[in-house]
Amino acid sequence: MTGETALSLSIRRGGPIGVAADLELAPGEVLALTGPSGAGKTTLLRILAGLVRPAEGRIICAGETWLDTAAGIFVPPHRRRTGLVFQSYALLPHLTAMGNVEMAMGDLPRDERRAAALRLMTALDLPGLEDRKPSNLSGGQQQRVALARALARRPSLLLLDEPLSAVDRRTRRKVRDELAALRSAGGPPVLLVTHDLEEAVGLADRLVVMEAGRILMCGAPAEVLADPRIAEVLDLG
CATH class of the missing domain: 1.10.238 (Recoverin; domain 1)
Incomplete structure (x- = not known):
């Protein structure tokens, strides 16, 4: 990965599942999001996809401004070059x-x-x-x-919500290989929502722990999981 920024976001959204997040991702970087249910992980992915509109914020991806509430800019979902894999699959039957x-x-x-x-x-x-x-x-x-x-x-941003929850070990390796290939080729940044910490450690460059819509910690997976405060939030006892 280079020092180049492929995705920059600063988001504020109120409501029952609010989100307050400030993040930057490099090309090909895999960022895993974890935390308790209701922490706002999937909501953050939906905001990036344009499916949820935050009260205020800014999203810049691959040099394009997708959202800037101060300037009145909101690019609709079909014009954002995102690759989405949500838990429902959403395949056309x-x-x-x-x-x-x-x-x-x-x-x-x-x-x-x-x-x-x-x-x-x-x-x-x-x-x-x-x-x-x-x-x-x-x-x-x-x-x-x-x-x-x-x-x-060929997305500018790949959004994955529990992408390996229904696949076997062999397929997990295949998916990991695909993500590794994207990373080495400087492909799109990846945001991955997961409750599987082994998956996060195996796939991600950085791990973000969220609680009640806020980012509690962001860093190398091993470093984050070694923090006793995070262990308590994730109930790793």
């Missing part, structure tokens, strides 16, 4: 696995999409499932298709 991945490649010529989609599906251990509809895929397979679709957009 009438399309095949291949169709779901190809639909994210609207900027590629049609004759190039299938080959590009196949490369992604192979990397995520999905060959042979191209023609299956989501209803004929397991939860883990759907999750991998959702990740392939997110990567197919």
